[in-house]
Amino acid sequence: MEIYAQILVSGFSLGSFYALIALGFSLIFGVTRAFNLAHGELIILSGYLAYAFWKFSGLSPYWSIPVCLLVMPGAALLLNLLVRRLKAPFELNSLVVTFGLALFLQNSMLFLFSADYRLIQPETVHFFQVPGLPVNLTENQLMLLLLSLAATAAVHGVLHGTFLGKALRAAIQDRQAALLAGINVGRIGMIAFALGGMLIGLAGPLYAQTMYLHPAAGLEATLLAIVITIFAGVGSTRGILAGGWLLGVAESLAAFVLGAGWRELVSALLLISLLVFRPQGIVLKSGT
Amino acid sequence: MLSKIKLTAITAVAAVVGLAVWPLVFGEADFYYQIFGMACFYGVLAIAWNIYALSGAISLGHAAFFGLGAYGSALLCHYGQWSPVITIPLGAATGAAFGVLWGVFFRNLRGVYLGLATLASVEIPKVIIDNWGSVTFGSLGIVGIASLPDLSLFGLEIPFGHSLKAQYYLLLLFLALAGLIHYSSLFSRWGWALRAIRENETAAVMAGVDIFRRRFEALILSSYLTGLCGALYAHLIGLIEPALVFNLHISALPLVLSIFGGRFALLGPVLGALILYPLDQLVLQPRLPTGHEAVYGLVLIMTIFFFPKGVATWLLKPRPAVWK
Amino acid sequence: MAPETPACCLEVKRVSKSFQGRRVLADVSLTVFDGEILGLIGPNGAGKTTLFNIITGLVRPDAGTILFHGEDITGWPPQRLCHAGIARAFQIPQPFPEMTALENVLISLWFGKGPRAAPQDAPQQARELLELVGLAHKEAVVSRDLNLIDQRRLEIARALATRPHLLLLDEIAAGLSPAAVKAAVELVQRLRQHGLTLFITDHYLNLTLLASDRVVAMDQGQIITSGPAREVIRHPEVASAYLGTREAAGGGEAVL
Ligand SMILES: Nc1ncnc2c1ncn2[C@@H]1O[C@H](COP(=O)(O)OP(=O)(O)OP(=O)(O)O)[C@@H](O)[C@H]1O
Ligand SMILES: [Mg+2]
Numbered sequence: 001m002e003i004y005a006q007i008l009v010s011g012f013s014l015g016s017f018y019a020l021i022a023l024g025f026s027l028i029f030g031v032t033r034a035f036n037l038a039h040g041e042l043i044i045l046s047g048y049l050a051y052a053f054w055k056f057s058g059l060s061p062y063w064s065i066p067v068c069l070l071v072m073p074g075a076a077l078l079l080n081l082l083v084r085r086l087k088a089p090f091e092l093n094s095l096v097v098t099f100g101l102a103l104f105l106q107n108s109m110l111f112l113f114s115a116d117y118r119l120i121q122p123e124t125v126h127f128f129q130v131p132g133l134p135v136n137l138t139e140n141q142l143m144l145l146l147l148s149l150a151a152t153a154a155v156h157g158v159l160h161g162t163f164l165g166k167a168l169r170a171a172i173q174d175r176q177a178a179l180l181a182g183i184n185v186g187r188i189g190m191i192a193f194a195l196g197g198m199l200i201g202l203a204g205p206l207y208a209q210t211m212y213l214h215p216a217a218g219l220e221a222t223l224l225a226i227v228i229t230i231f232a233g234v235g236s237t238r239g240i241l242a243g244g245w246l247l248g249v250a251e252s253l254a255a256f257v258l259g260a261g262w263r264e265l266v267s268a269l270l271l272i273s274l275l276v277f278r279p280q281g282i283v284l285k286s287g288t
Numbered sequence: 289m290l291s292k293i294k295l296t297a298i299t300a301v302a303a304v305v306g307l308a309v310w311p312l313v314f315g316e317a318d319f320y321y322q323i324f325g326m327a328c329f330y331g332v333l334a335i336a337w338n339i340y341a342l343s344g345a346i347s348l349g350h351a352a353f354f355g356l357g358a359y360g361s362a363l364l365c366h367y368g369q370w371s372p373v374i375t376i377p378l379g380a381a382t383g384a385a386f387g388v389l390w391g392v393f394f395r396n397l398r399g400v401y402l403g404l405a406t407l408a409s410v411e412i413p414k415v416i417i418d419n420w421g422s423v424t425f426g427s428l429g430i431v432g433i434a435s436l437p438d439l440s441l442f443g444l445e446i447p448f449g450h451s452l453k454a455q456y457y458l459l460l461l462f463l464a465l466a467g468l469i470h471y472s473s474l475f476s477r478w479g480w481a482l483r484a485i486r487e488n489e490t491a492a493v494m495a496g497v498d499i500f501r502r503r504f505e506a507l508i509l510s511s512y513l514t515g516l517c518g519a520l521y522a523h524l525i526g527l528i529e530p531a532l533v534f535n536l537h538i539s540a541l542p543l544v545l546s547i548f549g550g551r552f553a554l555l556g557p558v559l560g561a562l563i564l565y566p567l568d569q570l571v572l573q574p575r576l577p578t579g580h581e582a583v584y585g586l587v588l589i590m591t592i593f594f595f596p597k598g599v600a601t602w603l604l605k606p607r608p609a610v611w612k
Numbered sequence: 613m614a615p616e617t618p619a620c621c622l623e624v625k626r627v628s629k630s631f632q633g634r635r636v637l638a639d640v641s642l643t644v645f646d647g648e649i650l651g652l653i654g655p656n657g658a659g660k661t662t663l664f665n666i667i668t669g670l671v672r673p674d675a676g677t678i679l680f681h682g683e684d685i686t687g688w689p690p691q692r693l694c695h696a697g698i699a700r701a702f703q704i705p706q707p708f709p710e711m712t713a714l715e716n717v718l719i720s721l722w723f724g725k726g727p728r729a730a731p732q733d734a735p736q737q738a739r740e741l742l743e744l745v746g747l748a749h750k751e752a753v754v755s756r757d758l759n760l761i762d763q764r765r766l767e768i769a770r771a772l773a774t775r776p777h778l779l780l781l782d783e784i785a786a787g788l789s790p791a792a793v794k795a796a797v798e799l800v801q802r803l804r805q806h807g808l809t810l811f812i813t814d815h816y817l818n819l820t821l822l823a824s825d826r827v828v829a830m831d832q833g834q835i836i837t838s839g840p841a842r843e844v845i846r847h848p849e850v851a852s853a854y855l856g857t858r859e860a861a862g863g864g865e866a867v868l
Contacts, residue, residue, distance in 0.1 A: 035400055037407075085593065091400045092346065096547070097592050099348060103540050104585030111579025219536060223408055261419040261427075268411035275405045276393050477722055484719050487708040494668065494706070496694040496723040496774055 002134050007252045009130060013141040015248020016148035017206060019241045021221055022228035023155055024199035028076075030172040030234035031192035034083045035091055037098040039200070039225050040218030041105035042079075046072050046204020047213045048113050054120050054208075061120045061209055062143075068201035076197025080190055102218060109215040117212040120205070140209050151202055155195070156237040168192065172235040220264060227271040230278070293475065296554045300471075303555070303562075304464050311453060318452045325456040327565040328463040329517065330541060334549070334557030335466045336513035337542030339473045341551055343506040344486035346399075349406030350514050351538035353383035356413050357515030358522040358533045359424065362433045365523075372436055376519040383515020384508055386413065391504045407539070414534035429529025433522050455524065462520070466513065467558065473506070474554055482506055514542075537581060544584045548591045550598025559600050618645045620682070621778055621809045622667065622698075627676030629662060629833075636662050637833045640676070644778065649800060649810040651820030651841065654830035655853055660813040661703055663830075664780050667811075668700050669693045680778070695725050699776035703783040703813075705763035709756035713747055713766050714738050716755050717773045724774025741769040745799065761792065772803070779803065781812040785819035797823045817845065829853075 025039045036042075049071060050064035057063065079101070086093045126139040137145075159165040170178040171188045179185050207213070207221070228247060232239025247267060255263040307324065311317070337350050361379025365372055386409075394405050417424045424430075436448040436455070448454045473479045481502045484492035493499050522528050542557070549560025564587060572580040591598065622644040629637040637659045644650045654660050665671040667678060669690040677686045680696060688696070708716050717738040742748045745765040750758065755766060764784055771779055781800070785793050800810060800823045814820040820827055821841045828838040829845075831853035837844055844850060 035404075082589070087596075089399065092403070093592060095348075095400050095403050096346065096543075097589050099540065100544070100585040100588030100592070102585070103536070103544075103588065104582045106536070107579040107582030107585065109579075111576060111582070114578065216536065219407075223411075226404060259419065262415060265411055265415040268408040268415075271408040272393070272405050275397060275401050480719060481723060483711075484708055484723070487710055488706055490670070490702075491706040491708055491770075492719070492723075493670075493690040494694060494700060494702075494774075495720040495770065496691050496725065497719075498689075498691045 005133055005135050007256055008249060009135045009137065010141060011249035011252035012245055013145040014252060015245035017144050018224050018228060018247050019244025020148040020151050020199060020203050022225040022240050022244060023152060024196040025225035026229040026234055026240055027192050028196040029229060031168060032189040033091055034094040035098065037095055037222055038101040038105055040221030041102045042075060042200045043203045043207055043221050044213060044218045045105060045109060046201050047208035048109060050205035050208045051118055051120055051213060061205060064205045065202060068204045069198055072201030073194045073197030076193045076200060080193035106215050115215060117214050119212050120209045144206055144210060147206060151199060152237055152241055159237065169235060223267045223271055227267050230274045300467060300555060307460055321452040321456040323566055323569045325459040327562050328459040330545060330565050331463045331558040331561035332466040333514060333517045334542040334545035334561050335470045336510050336517065338546040338551055338557045340506050340510035341546065342473055342486060343482045343503040346403050347406045348403045349410045349539050350542060351534050352386055352410045352413055353511040353514035354518035354538045355533035356386050357383040357518030358528045359417060361519035362430050362522045362528055365434050372434055372523045379519040380512055380515030383518060384512040387507050387511025391507050395500065410534055414530050418530045427530055429527060431527045433526050435526060436523050471554055540584060544588045548587050548598055550600030553600035556598050556600040618647060621646045623679040625677045627666060627673045629666060629673050635833055640835055642828050642835060644809060644811050646809055648826060649804055649824045651824030651827040652813040652830060653817055653820050653827055655815060658830045659833040660830060661782055664700060664782050667780065668698060694774050697725055697777035699771035699774045700780040701767040701771045701782060701784055705767045707755035707763055707766055710754060712752050712754055713742060714751040716766055717741055717769050720770045720773035741772050745769045778809045778811065783813055785814055793818050
């Protein structure tokens with residue numbers, strides 16, 4: 001029984017992180033309809049950035065977070081410039097172009113950081129007891145949970161509590177109507193990319209402390225983001241959190257029951273099932 | 289006056305002759321045999337990908353067929369102790385079998401959603417082979433796969449197993465055959481059905497085209513040909529592992545080569561392979577031993593922005609005149 | 613029915629269809645006789661296009677059957693219906709955008725209902741069809757560059773190229789000038805003389821009234837009445853259906 005509680009808690013912690021990964025993708029896709037297949041690669045890039053900063057500065061790994069938060073929105077804005085120039089069919093072209101970008105980033109990271117597996121490893125591991133449960137959390141798991149939830153809550157707050165959020169949600173629900181309502185859709189798209197870039201920036205350092213960095217690791221993160229986005233419907237922060245938790249718990253369970261090697265199959269199979277059995281796809285759902 | 293289709297055919301024949309004759313002029317050059325042999329190989333892979341794309345489907349997951357073809361043949365060879373001559377065409381059928389699954393499950397997916405589903409589907413055979421170590425040797429892969437047998441024909445020994453020159457000619461022949469298949473995928477009645485489906489599915493079905501059947505046929509042909517490439521690869525290289533043959537690059541390369549060369553031109557995919565692969569191997573690889581494949585990503589991005597119809601449209605008009 | 617009644621070409625029997633819980637067709641029954649021109653009129657959103665979609669196999673009915681020359685064709689896939697002899701021109705033209713007008717027609721000749729044209733005869737036959745709809749001079753134009761009227765012409769030529777018995781024409785007269793409508797009427801009548809059965813819709817009534825032998829009126833997914841054109845438009849429910857929607861739609865433009 002204890003072991004299942006442990007799986008559940010680490011699944012929730014991992015799942016919150018997955019929600020963070022999906023949030024950036026969902027925001028960018030929702031507002032601009034750009035399918036960013038390089039999403040995972042950007043997160044890995046941010047992770048390498050954090051790793052390099054941690055290695056060379058000797059500071060606590062958490063200091064790399066502000067650095068990534070500053071740099072990654074820049075990268076995302078560059079991507080926005082690229083994507084905005086695409087012609088119809090926009091979705092398919094954005095998919096193919098970002099596929100090319102993913103390829104480019106993977107190989108650039110291979111060149112810069114080699115194929116070795118890398119991880120930001122703190123010297124000492126602190127454990128925390130979860131009150132009322134026979135479960136321990138590592139400091140890393142706790143930070144993962146807290147920061148991911150904080151970021152999700154922040155995005156939810158922006159979307160639902162500010163004027164900007166109103167404009168973002170309008171663009172997510174119906175671009176055409178937003179345009180007619182006098183919202184500058186191009187500007188809003190830029191803001192979505194910038195916000196998405198910040199979420200990518202935050203996800204990178206957390207990734208580097210949780211999972212091994214590897215130039216080819218981005219694809220899995222991209223698939224995760226897409227599965228959760230389709231599951232939740234665009235723009236729904238609550239749905240994304242629920243999707244992240246479900247996936248996190250499902251993966252932890254699969255890893256425990258079947259073995260760690262089968263974990264990767266979970267998100268791929270879920271994505272295929274969602275696509276095949278939910279033919280209306282992503283776009284229709286917009287209940288924020 | 290020459291019709292465009294004749295011009296294309298003449299160019300194709302001239303290219304094949306050119307590729308066949310240069311070794312006679314320049315003598316022994318193993319390095320170049322290998323590079324141009326692989327360029328031909330990737331040309332076939334690009335054609336295979338493009339046959340499915342001609343029906344309007346952009347696949348991001350052809351590595352699944354490639355890897356299954358490679359494993360199918362290598363395992364048959366290992367357990368059955370059969371000659372690669374038999375296991376290659378049989379192993380490739382594993383790829384086609386996975387193509388059948390795509391055809392059934394992805395029947396109603398189009399565009400972006402089909403792309404995503406194909407991308408994710410590569411994980412299935414990869415993870416299974418990775419974890420089913422007792423049969424597939426798991427993530428360590430298979431080493432020492434039997435090389436191609438030597439052939440003796442009319443008293444002539446053709447050492448496919450160890451001569452790069454012989455392998456080069458084999459791959460060139462393979463490319464020429466794939467080129468013929470590509471030709472009929474563009475210009476036959478069947479090819480026009482694919483084009484009709486690609487341009488407007490509703491109109492195609494109302495004109496009497498059996499869209500599911502034709503697209504399915506294109507998929508099976510495409511997956512079998514990709515499986516053949518994978519199987520051949522296993523025996524040419526002698527070693528495979530899941531991370532190698534189910535790699536994202538294997539899915540990406542034919543897509544990049546075809547789009548860069550020109551998806552709707554007979555020679556497009558081949559042109560892409562014959563330009564980009566040697567460029568990559570001769571110019572970039574020596575300077576950037578790791579990461580040189582980034583160029584394929586860059587080329588793809590540039591192509592979509594600056595010449596989405598590919599380079600072949602500059603050389604030869606894509607629209608063939610099939611009637612007088 | 614009187615014994616001299618001509619043979620049934622198409623019978624629609626109690627067909628119903630809902631989209632997302634909204635009834636679009638409710639228990640629709642009608643018959644198209646061999647060799648006639650039947651008009652189907654109804655205001656915007658009456659369900660005319662949906663009925664055509666069901667007849668051509670693009671949409672599955674929730675209930676009801678469809679017979680073609682006595683054979684149950686409900687649920688047949690569209691290409692099979694095409695080969696059985698049902699063709700259609702869409703309200704929103706559906707060309708192969710990158711092909712020329714001639715190539716568009718050739719596709720229908722090659723894949724439509726036999727007898728299969730010999731490869732060398734096909735272009736000639738395609739040209740004749742383009743001639744018939746008045747598009748011969750634009751055979752080499754890529755169809756995405758054609759204007760709407762020409763795309764409609766092409767639509768009819770492509771439908772004819774499949775060699776149908778029954779031709780469904782969906783709003784081919786919408787937005788046409790009076791002269792063009794007259795030409796369309798002549799074309800429709802000429803087609804009938806070639807032995808075709810025609811089933812045409814129209815929500816501005818002009819083509820239907822001039823060309824049809826018989827008219828069926830529909831509103832909100834239900835058949836209101838049928839009979840000779842003059843009688844049908846005098847039917848009070850038909851008048852109110854039209855007046856009602858005319859007001860609501862502000863006498864709007866042709867919906868394509
Ligand atoms: N695929 C669909 N999904 C949902 N609703 C649909 C669909 N197709 C048609 N409808 C609805 O069914 C109703 C009937 O539409 P239909 O196109 O058949 O009308 P129509 O008589 O052809 O009108 P018009 O004169 O404008 O062409 C409309 O209200 C339309 O919105
Ligand atoms: Mg209509």
